[in-house]
Amino acid sequence: MVTAGGEESNGCGHAPEDDDATQFSAMMEDSAVDLYENAPCGYLSTLMDGRIAKVNTTLLTWLGYRREDLVGRKRFTDLLTVGGRLYHETHFAPLLRMQGEIGGIALELRTSDGTRLPVLVTSVVRTSDEGQPLLIRTTVFDARDRRAYEAELLRARKEAEDAHREAEQARRAAVEAHRVVEAERARLQKLATTLQRTLLPPSLSAPPGLEVAAYYHIASIDEVGGDFYDLFPLAHGTWGLFLGDVCGKGAAAAAVTSLARYTLRAAAVYDPDPAAVLANLNQVLTHEYLGTDPRFCTVLFGVLTPDSGRRDGGFHLTLASGGHPPAIVLGSDGTARHLPTPGGQLLGVIPDPQIASTTVRLAPGDTVLLYTDGLTEAQTASLGRPRGDDGGRYGDDALLDFSTSLAPTTAPAAIAALRELLDTLGTGVDDDTALLALSVPLPLPVPESER
Known part of the structure; x- marks a missing residue:
């Protein structure tokens, strides 16, 4: 028409x-x-109290839920693991409230059948025209491929071995194979080193009136170790610190190391008592890894409190041990002694382990050293048998003698000397070693003109 x-x-x-x-x-x-609905990533919208208001099909498929199971019935934190909820409540949610946006955070979700789904989460707070927060929009990325890095290392090693065998057949092939192997070795070293770095604090900020130094010795570039340490401020002028060693190496150890670090920090916020912090970590480990795949670790956790009652300063250090080698105190008088925490048991093995605690005053000139057993378990066959050696190991007594030779000292000087010792032991150190030292400086002398 x-x-x-x-x-x-x-x-x-x-x-x-x-x-x-x-x-x-x-x-x-x-x-x-x-x-x-069918995006390659999951989308989730929640009200400000955390209740789920909207979820796309992709995320529902990953989790194995129906839409009506979640919308209006569940909160975002209900989908997280125990460790994930602790981290969300103590870090993720406060940062989101302050900044309005937070991205690239690694968490684990629980699917409907109870399995864990590693994800990367980005959340943004949507506000009204008047600036009032209305809802939280969250994007969820599947991070399961990141857990496959150990298989990638094994695959790469096999490729390198095949290249070596082929190199024997001809000079030209050998030259090319050598190039491939060297390039692959550099890639593996960079991958392992980068991953290891993510499991350690980027820097340590010392409390006023205290010197701090730390060192991490990597025994093998092919596997990620499970040693860890940290030093961080708590409320009311106190500071928390820890140093631990997860059993095993590779992907499994890295996962436990990450969980242990975040759990220790989060638990100390709720109750800084060192024994309570380690009990909380034990509960998380036994809950997360209960059954046929137990994961355990040894840990020293301490709280530093300034000794405000003394004119010369100093600190009180309360340490709790979950089966970890005792710390060493290098005194201002030139002596060194173990700080005993006898009877402390491994964490992650039984529901209610014994946790040993002790308290010591660090006076000016005193240094305390925390270490993992990669040093004391080092083989010393090529160096003779130092005093205190046990079956070819460097041993606890040898380390105590070495510490005595350093006292009195400072944290940086002690760590520098121990690094030289590890270099001397060379290939005898077949396990990663973490070192953390803290010292109270001696007061500066008063100029004669001011006396």
């Missing part, structure tokens, strides 16, 4: 172009809905 003005009509009083525009708009709306 043609109108009087010469325009074609569809008989309903409007031009075909109007129908085309309407159909195109509908198609675009359908495409947008499909893109949201």
